[in-house]
Amino acid sequence: DAGVIQSPRHEVTEMGQEVTLRCKPISGHNSLFWYRQTMMRGLELLIYFNNNVPIDDSGMPEDRFSAKMPNASFSTLKIQPSEPRDSAVYFCASSLAPRGAPYEQYFGPGTRLTVT
Amino acid sequence: AQSVTQLDSQVPVFEEAPVELRCNYSSSVSVYLFWYVQYPNQGLQLLLKYLSGSTLVKGINGFEAEFNKSQTSFHLRKPSVHISDTAEYFCAVSFVLEYGNKLVFGAGTILRVKS
Numbered sequence: 001d002a003g004v005i006q007s008p009r010h011e012v013t014e015m016g017q018e019v020t021l022r023c024k025p026i027s028g029h030n031s032l033f034w035y036r037q038t039m040m041r042g043l044e045l046l047i048y049f050n051n052n053v054p055i056d057d058s059g060m061p062e063d064r065f066s067a068k069m070p071n072a073s074f075s076t077l078k079i080q081p082s083e084p085r086d087s088a089v090y091f092c093a094s095s096l097a098p099r100g101a102p103y104e105q106y107f108g109p110g111t112r113l114t115v116t
Numbered sequence: 117a118q119s120v121t122q123l124d125s126q127v128p129v130f131e132e133a134p135v136e137l138r139c140n141y142s143s144s145v146s147v148y149l150f151w152y153v154q155y156p157n158q159g160l161q162l163l164l165k166y167l168s169g170s171t172l173v174k175g176i177n178g179f180e181a182e183f184n185k186s187q188t189s190f191h192l193r194k195p196s197v198h199i200s201d202t203a204e205y206f207c208a209v210s211f212v213l214e215y216g217n218k219l220v221f222g223a224g225t226i227l228r229v230k231s
Contacts, residue, residue: 004159042223043160043206091159103210103217104150107159 002026004108006092012114018080021111024073025094033105034067034077035091043091049075050097082115089113118143118211122222130230131199137192137225139207148210148217149190151181154224155203163205166190177201202229 005024013019025032033048047057049069057067064083069075079086089110097103123138141147148167152160164175171183181192190207207222 043221045219045221093160097217103219104162104165105160105219107152107161109159 004092004094004106006090006108006111008111009109010112010114012116013082014116015083016081017115018078019082019086019113019115021077021090021092021113023075023077023092023108025075025092026106027073029094029096029106030072031095031097031103032069032075033093033095034075035093036088037091037110038088046077079113082113084115087113087115118145118209118218118220120207120209120220120222122207122225124225125223126226126228128228128230129197132196134195135193135197135201135227137205137207137227139190139192139222141188141190141207141209143188143209143211146212148212149181149183150208150210150219151175151179151190151192152206152208152221153177153203154206160206163192197227197229199229199231201227203227 007022031050034046035043037043046059047067052069067077089112091110092108093105095103095105119142121140129135150165151163153163154160163179164173166173166183174180179194181190183190204224204226206224208219210217210219
């Protein structure tokens with residue numbers, strides 16, 4: 001199994017530009033999570049999907065952030081327009097999570113975003 | 117309210133010494149417990165988990181953790197650490213809610229192993 005795949009691994013962009021981060025979850029997993037990690041705020045859950053449907057997006061910082069999951073094998077996190085304070089490592093994770101059952105999440109390697 | 121607290125932000129320790137990383141949680145519902153490790157410039161990987169049964173759980177790389185329900189704790193231990201154990205460790209608690217499980221991560225503890 002290839003694990004969770006994220007691209008790009010590093011992204012440097014200028015303030016105001018659109019940024020799109022991509023994630024391919026582990027085949028067969030039905031839940032997908034986007035996290036942001038910074039020194040100041042630690043690991044924050046931004047949004048999670050179950051069976052391609054957004055369940056909880058309360059962690060999305062503002063309207064500049066949007067996430068989609070058009071099918072079970074692909075998700076995107078978009079920031080438009082980007083700002084320097086968006087600089088962070090963004091992780092995607094997936095799990096097989098039947099409702100009510102315990103589950104563990106499998107993390108991708110992350111995308112390090114730098115907005116100048 | 118559900119919360120997870122890792123009491124130490126950094127723990128320095130000499131090689132071959134024992135270590136304990138502390139994790140406490142607050143919950144009025146059932147929980148499942150996890151420890152993850154993050155090596156520099158990598159994603160998080162599962163170290164061990166407690167779902168049910170024996171309260172002493174063994175994981176990879178010689179780590180173990182003990183679930184203490186009365187103290188709402190799930191401390192991580194290793195009897196003898198190696199330089200390669202230097203990493204950040206995250207405690208995570210899955211709270212069993214009516215609408216499904218919610219996984220909450222602690223702030224992390226950086227373990228620095230010195231020679």
